[in-house]
Amino acid sequence: MKAFAKSSLGWLCAGLALLVVYNVWHHPDFIKITLHDGHLYGVPVDIFTQGSRTMLLALGMTLVIATGGVDLSVGSVVAIAGAVCALLLNAGHGLVVTITAALGVGALAGVVNGVLVARLALQPIVATLILMVAGRGIAQLICDGQVIVIANRKFDFLANGFIAGIPVAPLLVAGLFLATNVFVRRTAAGLFVEAVGDNETASRFAGLAAARVKGLAYVFCGACAGLAGVLWAANIRAADANRAGENAELDAIFAVVVGGTALTGGRFSILGSFLGALLIQTLATTMYFRGVPPAVAPVPKALVIILVSLLQSEKVRHWAAGLGRSRKAAA
């Protein structure tokens, strides 16, 4: 418990809790969950469902950032994957083929990024900026600039369906987070990623195929983006090549960094990224609930970012600890 309080995750949770309390203060229904048509219904359910896409992007982004990179192309990959889904489903292909194809396309995008960053040693921001720009064009090309409505109702289930009353998308994402976490912590994969991010030269000299580790991180990130694209399309039952995933990369990076993974690479926290994404979605919902005029909505968002960052800053925690101690001394 004490260790948790000391870790930055504890403070992230505190920030999140503060936000929820603030909402409940104004709208007691904010955390109300009811049973509705045999499934869960309520604001928290929406937050998890709508946040699941950002969470998924943040999951992939975590590993990329931990290797010291960044992937700006995820938003465009979302659009491409969505376009591919629409194309295949409307051509009468089944769900399995479609989802596999979307994942494959995402992974392929990851391969491109990985080659540029790991093999050709381009700076990650620039290397992935290329696909960010071009990828949107590719998606538009596939959709011919139109929003393509997806007729297949089974597809819709992925984003809006329920299993035993629990929404599918968050369930799926939670499962992936767990699986990834188990994978990176139980195998040495996590160690390799952290080592590459901490000191790439040293890890290479110690016999690690550093370029491969980096490349695979991008492939994983691309696949996550591909799956996020599937959810995106399933959520609105349509592929919107022009807008799907727009600015999603910023949200994902934000979630990861707030979650305690430094942009300089090294140590990463998958749980942190999850909480970070949750924070973003809660924040967005808060804006709707508080009726903040959309034009100025960025301002409170900025304030929350600064507040949460400060809470996580070691210096502030040091001060807080100092205050606590002096109060105890006074008592």
Add this chain to the structure above:
Amino acid sequence: MKPGARRGGRNLSLVVTAVIAVTLFGLASFFYEGFFSPRVAVNLLGDNAFLGIAAVGMTLVIFAGGIDLSVGAVVGFTSIFTATLVSGHGVHPALAWTLALILGAALGAGMGALIQVFRLPAFLITLAGMFLARGAGFWLNTESVAIAHPWYEALANFDLALGPVHLSATALLLLAVVVIGWGIGHHLRFGRTLLALGGSEQSALLMGLPVGPTKIAVYALNGACAALAGIVATLYTGSGNPSMGGGLELDAIAIVVMGGTLLAGGRGHVLGTLLGVFIFGTIQQGILFDGRLSSSWMRIVVGALLLAFILLQRALVRRR
């Protein structure tokens, strides 16, 4: 870090970038009739003046190993701020500009202070700065506002003719900012401290360099640069628009990197950024002259050209 003395590496990459820039311009001139004209060349400067000015500020921040995502939003804020003051409240442009520059620098300094004092990630803090500036701009006005003032008329009509070349006020400003940025980056202690900071912050600290003040100062300077870019945007359009400069930060970063500056900090050249602007502008101008690309193909072609350029630059610098 490969052994083997690397000498003049910086200048080499600058020369390579320059060669590519000129080649690109040459190719476009060859393919597109009317491309090779003083007017097009000067448009490259004038059209990209505020992007270029923001990129120069960004170059200095990146020198120091930092990043500033707020510049685009600051451009938008400054633009509507100036327009609101001048058109809505009858404030003289000179005063409005001064206020805008002060605000920009203050925002920058504030972000710098948070980053330095509390050791917060620059990415997050400047992202917050971006939201703050964008929100503040929309709060002033959600719609664009025209600016009517004799100064603006005069500056819009200003035209320095050097033979066949006509330089606008904004193009001149860009050149001036590049020269000043170059002076700061390469001929002032401050600029060298920036590079040292970007190279290794810990070493810079141990070498007795004023790390904290320098870091805060560079964000403040960049904030002022972004505000200046916003002012130039009002000159360019004769109006203020709160959504101006959306996504400008990414363009600025791309330009800085195209100019041969290392994003991780510690290595780069301000003049390279001017070349970056030139290359960026040439690509865009080339696409405009072509005029056949649909929206989707345009994006794909821009991406492909960007990739080709970076790979070429890399191959040439590596070879030496």
Add this chain to the structure above:
Amino acid sequence: LPGRAAETKKPLKVGFAQTGAESDWRTANSESMKSEAAKRGVDFKFSDGQGKQENQIRAVRSFIAQGVDVILLSPLVETGWEPVLREAKKAKIPVILSDRSIQTSDDSLYVTFVGSDFYEEGRMAADWLGKFTGGKGNIVELQGTPGSAPANERRKSFGDALKKYPGLTIIDSQSGNFEMSGGKQVMEAFLKKHGRNFSIVYAHNDSMAHGAVQAIEEAGLKPGKDITIVCIDALRPAVQAVVDGKINCVVECNPLFGPVVFDTAAKILAGEKVPKKILNKDELIDATNAAKLLPTRKY
């Protein structure tokens, strides 16, 4: 100026500075221009502004440098065009504004404006609501991207027109960024925040209305019955939704400008006089005429 194209025996050269490709409406608009240009054998220079005014200004300046015969401009915002349009005027290139107009003290900077009357669109939506609901009900509004011209105009015109109907009030308004997923998200929040406290949704475009329909369905309500939905744009899927009874009314904002614009350009180059404003006839589509109109929809 007249007969300029004929003199040089070159095909007519027209530059089009489009705002971007932010929606399918916009794509349809670009496509209409392009296909019309191809039909007439015009040397057509297309530029995608990617939602940035500076890109559009750059494009116009480039068109001037390229010496086009006519410049078409879909201004992203209302102001900020005077310097560049003055340059065009100096170069004696006529400018046609399409889709949106600009604010300027100098009307001679452009020859004519071709497009829809946004004010009319908002009014049509409000009047239809007034009739349909008997002038009573709470409205939630799904706004477009903050700061964008259509969002500003559709919000203002609708709000102004509602003044006639004191019983109709907008109780909440949030931005869905013109996106389907944005519209859905905001609608979900509205449903939870206001419960059944509202009965009307006004969406600034089709996409957000589609998103709202989904959110309403998922909340176990019937869009079009329990909650009345009005939106603007009227691309094919929205008209289909009206036929299906999920959306009650769409105000058409026709993207197919090509023929009118090029007719106008030809007239201008031939030296004919054209009116300063050429408005597209926009229609209102509801349950009464949707089924009839659906087959005629190209987009």
Add this chain to the structure above:
Amino acid sequence: MIDAPLLQLRGVTKRFLGVTALDGVDFAVRAGEIHALLGENGAGKSTLIKVLTGVYLADGGVLTLAGRPLHPASPKDAEQAGISTVYQEVNLIPALSVAENIALGRQPTKFGLIDWRAIRRHAREALARLEIDCDVNAELGSLSVALQQMVAIARALDLRAKLLVLDEPTASLDEKEVAELFKVMRRLRAEGMGVVFVTHFLDQVYAVSDRITVLRNGQLVGEFATAELPRLALVGKMLGREVKDEAGRTAAAPEGTGNPVTAPLLEARGLTRSGAIQPINLTLRRGEVTGLAGLLGSGRTETARLLFGIDAADAGEIHFKGARVEFGSPRDAVQLGLAFCSEDRKTEGIMPNLSVRENLIFALQAKRGAWRTLSRAEQGKLCDHYIAVLRIKTPDADTPIKNLSGGNQQKVLLARWLATQPELIILDEPTRGIDIGAKAEIEQLIAGLRADGLAVLLISSEIEEIVRNCTRVLVLRERRLAGEVPAAELTPERLMRMMAEAHA
């Protein structure tokens, strides 16, 4: 006059999480003396220096410099107060030129603008004073660690200071450079400057220092006049126990002569890389410690990098166990059973934010791949073993390695490679920055490895170390093989003559 202390520290205490690095230490340096600060790895020497120069804020104690209280809040303050420092790890900016690194922060200006010509001239002079010949326009990062160290020293000397602090400046230097440095130190002493000198080489202590302060486990053991403290007594004070013979000398000299010639384990033929090394042939055998000797920049590290697949060779081939091999990357080499302990621990060795445990098991884990994970228990066993054997001073195995003292970091890196149980280990300056006790242990370890049938390639700038440990020595000169010395003929004089021939 001499006795008025220039610098005085009283009761200085510095605590880190879980470690008391300094515990009420007193320390005084007089003007015009060279004061050696000695102690084992992790004794607190570097910490003391960092407190002195404002890198760390002391938790307790008073500092005075030239009679005035000193409260340095940053290295800048210390510098302004007249303290000039060379830190243990090279702390310069690799991407900037040599000249600029020397001038940084105090560049001469003309009309407010930097006078680049003056900077270069000045740098040339500063390096000439140390008798270093190097291109001042070269990027610092392209130089060898030793040269970088010399640049750092040149920078420190360039400041007109009252007190010069040198934290293990000689760790990577060879004899010639050390001699130059000592000349300068003596001159500064004559000029009345105080010099603090940290080293693990006792010869050097006796060669230049006037006075010695010994630390042990963060506590002051005592201050002594060098002339009055015999070597053995000094070592006893450092280790905290009586020693019969100086620890550094205990390693038994290898009896290489009698070795039967085994089949070569690794053979390099005509290995070449332009600008790095001329065609070189070498053969490494099991049970042999092959030395690679040479002056600074003679190509020793470059050779090792080629053997380990870090750099690609232009020509030549490598045979391992009789089969031709191509090393495209260090990974290939590691998979075959090679190990390479780099000389540059900061940039090529440690992963600073990872724990001692993770750093230690890393090479082994990388060799096994991601799937065959070492269990927590296995990891713990390895760590406990090596922490004990190498006497690594760390609060626990989960401390980030950056919190360890330099010498202890070096030991962890050694352990990292030993844990892979290699067949051939290349040690590039393995004892850099390691205290005498540990050095003896490492030398014993090398002997043990040899006895176990490993092939060892040992690179060292310390000729004594080469002579003590090697069964055969290859001498490099100006990036080519100058000759080979068999064990029977191995003497320092012979080696030195071969290494320097061209200079003579």
